[in-house]
Amino acid sequence: MxxxxxxxxxxxxxxxxxxxxxxxxxxxxxxxxxxxxxxxxxxxxxxxKVGPRNGAKVVAKAWSDPDFAGWLQRDATEAIASLGFTGRQGEHMQAVFNTADTHNLVVCTLCSCYPWTVLGLPPVWYKAPPYRSRAVIDPRGVLAEFGLALPEETKIRVWDSTAELRYLVVPMRPKDTEALDEEALATLVTRDSMIGTGLALEPGAR
Amino acid sequence: MSPPEIVEPLPMPGGDAPVFAEPWQAQAFAMVVALHERGLFSWGEWAETLSAELKKPDAAQDGSDYYVHWLRALEVLITKKGVAGQPDVDAVAAAWQRAAHATPHGKPILLENDPVHGRE
Structure with missing residues (x-):
């Protein structure tokens, strides 16, 4: 006791x-x-080892090198592999390029398919039910919650990933970046900008 | 007038969390990758099984239980492939918990520390 x-x-x-x-x-x-x-x-x-810095290098190269950008558009899997980013869940890649008219947004409505080789593993919100269901139904509303208000006339194209095909968004190159090299450009490319829930940063923003 | 819409808020938009919240999540993740590479199942089969778990009505809206569903999907798939059934997993999990209780704090937990070990 x-x-x-x-x-x-x-x-x-x-x-x-x-x-x-x-x-x-x-x-x-x-x-x-x-x-x-x-x-x-x-x-x-x-x-x-695997994370969105890989994807940022791909985007920065596409911004700086028109031949590479063309290759990325035609055969993203091969173009990305040429930078050494190969492996699981990156076997079949498609790059979708933002333009002044069209903004691209990636989702996996099925589960959580995501291009691991260039972005690492997906963030929590990407795997959560609200994003998976709402990105398709109300992409503009979803983007607003990420603080991204696009002009009314900008079309939003939603890409639904599958176990076979993964997407990488190539955001638009920010203005006033002509003097920057690939390494400096890569620091402007955020993970969210490659999913489509953000834009690339303006120089001086980080 | 349209009925009021119920919109689930996104969990932490733009938020950054560690890749895995707890070590077991990392292990569960890696086992699926390893088994797929070994050819036990195709990635399409995995995505379908995971999707079925994630679409269950009790799935948390904030995605915090993602790896609970991930693990459940793994158990479903290995049962389907005839590797091990639910009772096998339950029994070994119970043995691990007994082993943990029997292991002094600060010492590594080994399955051999299960007091029932070897007597079954």
Whole structure:
């Protein structure tokens, strides 16, 4: 009794989701279907190596090099691969170019298909039900919530990603950027501008 | 007059969160990628299964339970492929939880620490 208050619970706790994941990992490893070391490599890749900086380099090159832009328009998969960005969920890419008349917006109404090789993994809002349902029905309203008000006459084209085909939006090059090199241009290209929920930044905005 | 429209707000428009909120989400993500690469299922099959889970009415509007559905889709698919059934996963998950309880704080949790381990 007297030592009750000295009794510390030093037990570990696993929450139910963590326990289920460990269980699956145990079962799949025992069956030889996965290798825990390979799992760690995949996690590290998506936590640290793949992200929207890749896509920003693609866009900056397209802005600076008309031949590359043409290639990107004709065969985005090959053009992107030429910069070293290849791999999972980037096997079939299409680049859609914003113009003064048309703004492009990408969604996956099915689940969360997204061009991992150039943008990394999707943000939470991209995977959430409101964006997935509303981007198609009311793209202008969705863009307004992102703080993006487009002129009335600008057409908005919505692209619905699939497991087979992913889209990269090439935003319009901001004005007063003629003097900038590719590296400087890439810093103006935000993740959202490549999904279509934003525009490229003006120089000096960051 | 048109009926009032119910519009779900977007969760954190433009917001930036870490790729994975918790380590188990990263593991669940990576297992699907690895199993697909091994050819257990096509990415189309995966997208369809995930979509079915995400379209269930209890899915959170803010997308915070995305990886709960992701994991559920993985369990559905491995059951369908005859790799392991729900009871198998339940049993091993329970063993992991017993092992966690039996492991002193600060020590790595190993499945061998399950007091029932090897006696079943």
């Amino acid at each position: 007297s030592h009750d208050h000295d009794h510390h619970h030093h037990d570990n706790e696993l929450d139910p989701m963590a326990a289920r994941v460990r269980a699956l990992e145990t079962i799949l490893t025992q069956k030889g279907l996965i290798d825990p070391a390979a799992i760690d490599v995949i996690v590290e890749t998506y936590e640290t």
